[in-house]
Structure formats: C-alpha cells, structure tokens
Amino acid sequence: MANPAKFFEQIGRRTASGLDEMGYATVLFFEAIYWTLTGWRQRQPVRIAATFAAMVEIGVAALPIATLLAATIGLMLAIQSLYSLGIFGAEQYAFIGIALSVVREFSPMIMGILIAGRSGSAIAARLATMNINQEIDALQVMGINPNRFLVAPVLIALVVMMPCLAMWANIVSILAAGLYVSAELNQSFGAYLNDTLDVLKVDDVWHGLGKAGLFGIIIALVGVVNGSMVKGGAEGVGRVTTRSVVLSVTLIVVADMIFAYLTTR
Amino acid sequence: MATDLMSNGNRPSAEDIAARRKVIEVDRLDFAFGARQVLFDISLDVREGEIMVVMGGSGSGKTTLLRHLVGLMPPQPGKVKLLDKDMGALNRRQLLDLKRRIGVAFQFGALFSSLTVAENVKLPLRELTDLEERTMDIMANMKLEVCNLSGFGHLMPADLSGGMMKRASIARAIVMDPKLVFLDEPSSGLDPAVSSALDDLILKLRDAMDISVVVVSHDIESAFKIADRITILDKGRILISDRVDAVRNSPNERVQNLLHRRSEQIDVDPTEYLRRLAGD
Numbered sequence: 001m002a003n004p005a006k007f008f009e010q011i012g013r014r015t016a017s018g019l020d021e022m023g024y025a026t027v028l029f030f031e032a033i034y035w036t037l038t039g040w041r042q043r044q045p046v047r048i049a050a051t052f053a054a055m056v057e058i059g060v061a062a063l064p065i066a067t068l069l070a071a072t073i074g075l076m077l078a079i080q081s082l083y084s085l086g087i088f089g090a091e092q093y094a095f096i097g098i099a100l101s102v103v104r105e106f107s108p109m110i111m112g113i114l115i116a117g118r119s120g121s122a123i124a125a126r127l128a129t130m131n132i133n134q135e136i137d138a139l140q141v142m143g144i145n146p147n148r149f150l151v152a153p154v155l156i157a158l159v160v161m162m163p164c165l166a167m168w169a170n171i172v173s174i175l176a177a178g179l180y181v182s183a184e185l186n187q188s189f190g191a192y193l194n195d196t197l198d199v200l201k202v203d204d205v206w207h208g209l210g211k212a213g214l215f216g217i218i219i220a221l222v223g224v225v226n227g228s229m230v231k232g233g234a235e236g237v238g239r240v241t242t243r244s245v246v247l248s249v250t251l252i253v254v255a256d257m258i259f260a261y262l263t264t265r
Numbered sequence: 266m267a268t269d270l271m272s273n274g275n276r277p278s279a280e281d282i283a284a285r286r287k288v289i290e291v292d293r294l295d296f297a298f299g300a301r302q303v304l305f306d307i308s309l310d311v312r313e314g315e316i317m318v319v320m321g322g323s324g325s326g327k328t329t330l331l332r333h334l335v336g337l338m339p340p341q342p343g344k345v346k347l348l349d350k351d352m353g354a355l356n357r358r359q360l361l362d363l364k365r366r367i368g369v370a371f372q373f374g375a376l377f378s379s380l381t382v383a384e385n386v387k388l389p390l391r392e393l394t395d396l397e398e399r400t401m402d403i404m405a406n407m408k409l410e411v412c413n414l415s416g417f418g419h420l421m422p423a424d425l426s427g428g429m430m431k432r433a434s435i436a437r438a439i440v441m442d443p444k445l446v447f448l449d450e451p452s453s454g455l456d457p458a459v460s461s462a463l464d465d466l467i468l469k470l471r472d473a474m475d476i477s478v479v480v481v482s483h484d485i486e487s488a489f490k491i492a493d494r495i496t497i498l499d500k501g502r503i504l505i506s507d508r509v510d511a512v513r514n515s516p517n518e519r520v521q522n523l524l525h526r527r528s529e530q531i532d533v534d535p536t537e538y539l540r541r542l543a544g545d
C-alpha cells in the first residue's frame with residue numbers, strides 16, 4: 001500500500017459503515033417486531049396472506065433441493081463415519097456421531113447456506129429493485145410503512161421456515177445415513193433408528209432448531225439491509241445481491257462456530 | 266369556448282388566488298447533501314386549487330424540493346407546512362393522517378411491478394382503509410376511468426406504455442381523493458401529443474376534484490399551459506415565483522435564458538458526478 005494513511009482511512013471507513021449496517025439491521029429487527037405486535041392496533045397489520053406467501057416461497061418451494069442436500073449430507077456423513085471409525089474397529093458407534101452432527105451442526109448450517117443463496121439473494125434483489133424504481137418512496141408517501149409491509153412478512157417467514165427446514169433435514173439426513181450404515185454393517189434399519197433416538201436428547205434438537213431460527217434472522221436482515229443500500233441501477237442490484245449472499249453465509253458460519261464453542265464448553 | 270393551446274381556460278385570477286388559503290407553505294428551507302448545499306433559503310406557498318409548476322435546469326434542486334414537500338426528507342433548517350400542519354412537528358399518527366390527504370406520482374411511475382395496474386391503484390385503499398372489496402373496486406375503476414385507463418386494470422405495469430404508466434401512477438396518487446397532488450416530471454420521456462393529453466388530465470383533475478397540484482417539469486410549453494404560477498429554481502435558489510404572465514414577461518435575463526433554452530450550460534461538477542457514478 002503506497003499510502004498508509006489512506007489505508008487506515010479505508011479501514012476506518014469500512015468499520016464505520018459496518019457499524020452503520022449493524023445499527024440499521026438492529027433498528028429493522030425491532031421495527032419489524034414492533035409492527036408485528038402492534039400493527040393491527042394501528043389498523044396497519046402485518047398481512048397474514050403476505051407472510052404466508054413468503055413462507056411458501058422460502059420454505060415449501062425449497063423442499064426438493066433441501067431434501068436432496070440433506071440426503072447427500074446424511075450419506076456423506078455415513079461414509080465418512082464408517083471410514084474413520086473403521087480405523088479403530090468402532091463402526092457400530094457411527095450413529096452417535098452422525099446423529100449429533102446432523103442435528104446440532106449440519107442441518108441448520110446447510111439449510112442456512114441454501115436459504116441464504118436461494119431466498120436471501122431474492123430478498124436483496126427485490127428490495128434493491130424496488131428502491132431503484134422508487135417503489136419504497138411510493139410506499140412511504142402513501143403512509144404504508146415499508147418495514148411492516150415488506151420486511152416483517154419476510155422476517156417472520158424466515159424465522160418460522162428455517163427451523164422447519166432444519167427439522168426436515170434432520171429427518172432426511174438421518175434416514176439416508178441409516179440406510180447406508182445398516183446396509184454396510186448388515187444391521188437392521190430399525191435398530192439403527194432406535195440407537196439414534198436413544199442418543200439424541202431433546203436439547204440437541206432444540207439447539208439445532210434455535211440456530212436455524214437465528215440464521216433465518218441473519219438472512220432476512222442481511223438481505224434487507226443490502227437491498228436498501230443499493231446504488232446505481234441494475235448493476236447495483238447485482239452487486240448488493242451477491243454481497244448479501246456472501247455476507248449472510250459468512251455470518252452464518254461464524255455464528256455457528258461461536259455457538260459450537262459456547263455450548264460445548 | 267375552445268381553450269387555446271397556450272393557456273389554461275379556468276385559470277383563476279390573481280385576486281382570486283391571493284384570497285385563498287395556503288395549502289403548502291415552505292419557510293426558509295435549506296438543504297445539503299453532506300458538504301454540498303442543494304437548496305438555499307427556499308420560501309414559497311401554494312394556494313388551494315392552484316397549479317404550481319416548479320421548473321429549473323438539471324440539478325437545480327427540483328426533485329430535492331419535491332422530496333421535502335412530500336416528507337421524504339426532513340427539513341434541516343426551515344419549515345414545511347402542508348394543509349396547516351408543520352411536518353417537522355407531527356407524531357407518527359398525525360403524519361399518517363396527513364399522508365392520506367396527499368398523493369404523489371413519481372417520475373418513473375414507481376408502480377409495484379408484482380401487482381396489476383388495478384391492484385396498484387387499490388393498494389392505498391387496501392392498506393389504509395377498511396373498505397369492502399367491492400367499494401375498493403368501484404373507487405379504483407373510477408380513478409382509472411378519469412385517467413383514461415378503463416379496461417387496462419388487469420395489465421401488469423411492465424405491459425404499459427410510458428404515457429399509460431404516468432397515468433396509472435396519477436390514478437394511484439388520486440385514489441384516496443387527496444387535497445394535494447405532487448407530480449414529478451409527468452411529461453418527461455413522452456411524445457408531444459401524449460404529453461399534451463397529460464396536461465389536459467392535470468387540468469381536468471384540478472377542475473373536477475378541486476385539488477392543488479405541484480408539478481415538477483422541464484417542459485416550458487406544458488408549464489405555460491397548465492400553471493397558475495411558476496417557480497423557477499436556479500442552482501438551489503428561487504429565481505422567480507410568480508404568475509405565468511409575469512414569468513413570461515420577466516425582465517430578468519436568467520429567466521428569459523431559461524425560458525428560451527438559451528445557454529444550455531449544464532451545471533455538473535465533474536468530480537462530484539464521478540463520485541456518484543462510483544456509488545460513493
């Protein structure tokens with residue numbers, strides 16, 4: 001870097017804008033909650049139909065790809081566990097590692113990454129386009145709060161659908177892994193499922209689903225914040241869309257790591 | 266009586282206008298984007314039932330002024346009063362009540378691309394009133410008809426021509442029967458025939474619905490045709506704000522230059538422009 005002063009100025013500016021974004025995301029989050037709880041009293045309710053449509057779009061429409069991913073992850077974990085445990089001749093314990101990793105780590109994380117790519121980008125692109133077309137301004141001058149009208153339904157949908165998808169991924173992954181493991185070990189599938197259910201505690205499941213809900217919040221807020229920062233026409237839309245995916249995947253992975261650290265100590 | 270092309274048949278007289286109540290009052294408004302001051306000491310008023318056209322060169326601050334008038338930008342120093350309400354001093358509820366009584370049509374329509382034209386027009390009714398679906402339909406259709414769009418309600422905004430888009434956004438702006446309507450560049454990008462039809466629509470709205478209209482426009486002919494008064498902005502200051510005849514016959518050289526499109530010198534600061542292009 002030729003000019004160190006400039007370099008530090010850049011860092012300073014990035015940090016400040018990062019803090020700005022976090023501040024904005026926090027405001028958005030609380031505004032969305034505020035409207036969800038009190039909107040109906042001001043005769044500006046968060047629309048159930050819009051929320052429902054977002055749920056279908058984010059959750060139901062993602063089911064095929066979510067199922068495929070979850071099954072693949074389950075198989076991958078099964079293959080890997082049998083291989084590494086085989087070194088010690090401990091293949092019969094594979095179900096423990098599979099069950100815990102799927103439920104605590106893989107399901108929420110993989111669903112988070114999938115939905116960040118699929119829906120987070122769509123949210124950012126939609127909001128960015130609406131911003132550029134002055135549709136957000138139009139809502140504002142009509143007296144329709146954009147946070148109630150656009151943000152709250154998406155946030156609710158993500159917070160509800162992410163845990164649902166993670167739960168679905170739990171089931172699919174464990175079944176897929178079970179098919180592979182029981183075939184490899186010449187064991188009954190029912191015995192595998194029994195062992196799995198024995199080792200899984202309700203806490204583990206909640207841990208995973210809770211994280212999935214948190215990732216849902218991350219995806220929604222990152223998408224909305226990026227969509228609102230758009231500048232410069234169609235190209236700007238592409239830029240903030242990409243940025244929102246990269247940022248939410250990064251935040252999801254980092255948040256996941258922090259969670260894993262805090263909850264296994 | 267045939268209205269001749271250069272005048273507004275029902276234009277109220279000066280005394281008549283002066284006697285009416287002020288529906289918009291702007292008092293000593295300044296505004297700056299960061300270090301760049303864009304509006305300087307703007308004071309003006311608009312009377313009930315009046316059509317005020319705001320003109321000025323590119324970058325003179327017209328859109329910025331309009332955004333202040335409709336509450337999209339809070340005044341820094343200065344005051345904006347709409348319908349006797351100081352916008353800076355309203356709480357959330359009062360601001361919402363005020364917004365119900367104004368309508369805005371943006372330069373590029375700002376129709377919601379995922380909704381049909383009819384749903385766009387109905388949106389304020391749906392979100393801000395408790396009317397029944399049938400009533401909303403009737404009201405929306407009425408406004409579409411006023412704007413010569415009956416039969417086009419089922420189209421998506423992407424299927425509309427430029428002129429239809431503007432009219433649809435005007436239909437949406439008037440659906441709540443506002444007292445005040447703001448139009449940003451209604452005739453930009455339209456051919457002369459379409460733009461003249463739009464002028465007629467604006468006059469018709471004022472006469473039929475008794476609303477006050479603020480129009481931002483580049484189009485001098487259209488301004489002469491529809492305006493009761495014209496305000497000309499020059500580099501963020503009011504150059505003149507007066508009745509059409511007074512503006513037309515103003516001895517001020519800058520006014521005449523603007524009116525006759527002489528010295529189309531464009532005020533763009535190149536470094537500023539490049540910075541904005543870079544999205545900074």
Ligand SMILES: Nc1ncnc2c1ncn2[C@@H]1O[C@H](COP(=O)(O)OP(=O)(O)OP(=O)(O)O)[C@@H](O)[C@H]1O
Nearest residue numbers: 298301303321322323324325326327328329330537
């Ligand atoms: N977001 C912004 N940030 C910084 N400067 C801005 C911004 N928006 C507008 N400006 C500057 O403010 C000045 C006034 O802009 P404004 O859009 O109000 O002009 P205008 O009269 O509407 O021009 P036009 O006829 O081109 O629409 C311009 O010099 C412009 O460069």
Ligand SMILES: [Mg+2]
Nearest residue numbers: 324327328329
């Ligand atoms: Mg403008």
